[in-house]
Structure formats: structure tokens, C-alpha cells
Amino acid sequence: MEFNIDINFFEGDLCSVDGYGHLIWEVERFAPSFEVKGGKVVDEYITYTxxxxxxxxxxxxxxxxxxxxxxxxxxxxYIRQLNKTRNPPNNPVNTAGKEKAKMKTLKATVITRKQKDDLLNELLDRYNDVKNFIKADGEITERYQKQLEEIEAELNKVNQLPTKR
Structure with missing residues (x-):
């Protein structure tokens, strides 16, 4: 069976979603789905979490x-700049109960070692996903090369973040 789906959004990308106004969403994962009838693919689509x-x-x-x-x-x-614009230093925002969102968006400039490890693991998972697409396609395209470079840059940023004990 041959599948031909272009994936346009990847883990960590920030998106808006129709019907949710100006809210900002981060792609956590995506899953290609296929409808097969009579041994043939009749529909291909991707769902995003x-x-x-x-x-x-x-x-x-x-x-x-x-x-x-x-x-x-x-x-x-992007999130840091957005937070500076929306929440200037003299207007603190209560972030209690939003630790997961804080980790995802790195609102805090100092994160725990566990948060850093989780972020690095997510990025490495993304990197491996792209490598698996390359392996499945049998060649490294410009698009895949760009994605690998973007993930590597993000890995470097996260590696440089200070951690609290």
C-alpha cells in the first residue's frame, strides 16, 4: 500500500485553530490516518493533538x-515576546496551576532539570520522526533537511536554558 500525505505542521509548531478565535495552540503530536476499502486507500488525513x-x-x-x-x-x-507585550513587568499575571503550559512555552527562563529533560526528549522524538520519514521515503529532501536543522536549533536553545535544582 502506498500513502501520499504531506505533513505541514510538526510538534512544537504554534498554530491558530478555526473556531477558537485568537488562541494559540502548540502541536503536541500528529497521526496520519487512512481509510482503506477493498485493499485500496480511499481517504488520507492527519489529525493533530x-x-x-x-x-x-x-x-x-x-x-x-x-x-x-x-x-x-x-x-x-514568539511566546516570550507575546508575554512581554501582554504582561509587562509591572502587571504580573497569576500563573498558578499552569505549570504544564509554562513548561511547554518556556515562559520561565529558568526551568527544572525534569522540565528540560522532557523538552529535550520531545525534540529528540520529533527528530527521530523526521528521520523515520526520510528512511521511509528513501531520500532526504530539502524539506526534511530544513526540519532537521530547525529541530537541531531548538535542541541547542533548550540545552542552553539554565535549570534550577
């Missing part, structure tokens, strides 16, 4: 409902 970067709420959406805000490699900087 997304997390709201401010509340930690999870939703599932189809690709046609997503609009890219920024790639994973720029997500940390």
Missing part, C-alpha cells in the same frame, strides 16, 4: 482547521 499555550487545554483538530503562526524553532521567542 494540540495544547493551548496559556491554559494547557488539549484538543484534536484536522489539518484544514489549522493556520501556522510560527515554527517550533521560533516558538520560545
Amino acid at each position: 494540540l495544547q493551548n499555550v496559556h491554559t494547557g487545554e488539549d484538543i484534536i483538530a484536522f489539518e484544514e482547521d489549522l493556520s501556522l503562526i510560527c515554527r517550533a524553532k521560533d516558538a520560545i521567542d
Whole structure:
């Protein structure tokens, strides 16, 4: 069986979702799905699991409902800039109960060792996913090469983050 699905959003990318206004969602994972009838693929689609970067709420959406805000490699900087704009230093925001969202978006400049390890593991999973796509396709395309470079850059950023004990 041959499948031909273009994946346009990857783990860590920030997106908006139709029907959710201006909320920002981070792609947590994606799953290609196929409908097969009579041994032939009759429908191919991708579902995405997304997390709201401010509340930690999870939703599932189809690709046609997503609009890219920024790639994973720029997500940390985008969220930091957004937080500076929305929450200037003299206007603190209560973030109690949002530790998961904080970790995902790296609102805190100092994170725990466990949070750093979790982020690194997620990025390595993404890296391995792309490598598996390359292996399945039998060649490394410019698109795959760019994705690998973006993930490597994000790994370097996370590695440089200070941790608290």
C-alpha cells in the first residue's frame, strides 16, 4: 500500500485553530490516518493533538482547521515576546496551576532539570520522526533537511536554558 500525505505542521509548531478565535495552540503530536476499502486507500488525513499555550487545554483538530503562526524553532521567542507585550513587568499575571503550559512555552527562563529533560526528549522524538520519514521515503529532501536543522536549533536553545535544582 502506498500513502501520499504531506505533513505541514510538526510538534512544537504554534498554530491558530478555526473556531477558537485568537488562541494559540502548540502541536503536541500528529497521526496520519487512512481509510482503506477493498485493499485500496480511499481517504488520507492527519489529525493533530494540540495544547493551548496559556491554559494547557488539549484538543484534536484536522489539518484544514489549522493556520501556522510560527515554527517550533521560533516558538520560545514568539511566546516570550507575546508575554512581554501582554504582561509587562509591572502587571504580573497569576500563573498558578499552569505549570504544564509554562513548561511547554518556556515562559520561565529558568526551568527544572525534569522540565528540560522532557523538552529535550520531545525534540529528540520529533527528530527521530523526521528521520523515520526520510528512511521511509528513501531520500532526504530539502524539506526534511530544513526540519532537521530547525529541530537541531531548538535542541541547542533548550540545552542552553539554565535549570534550577
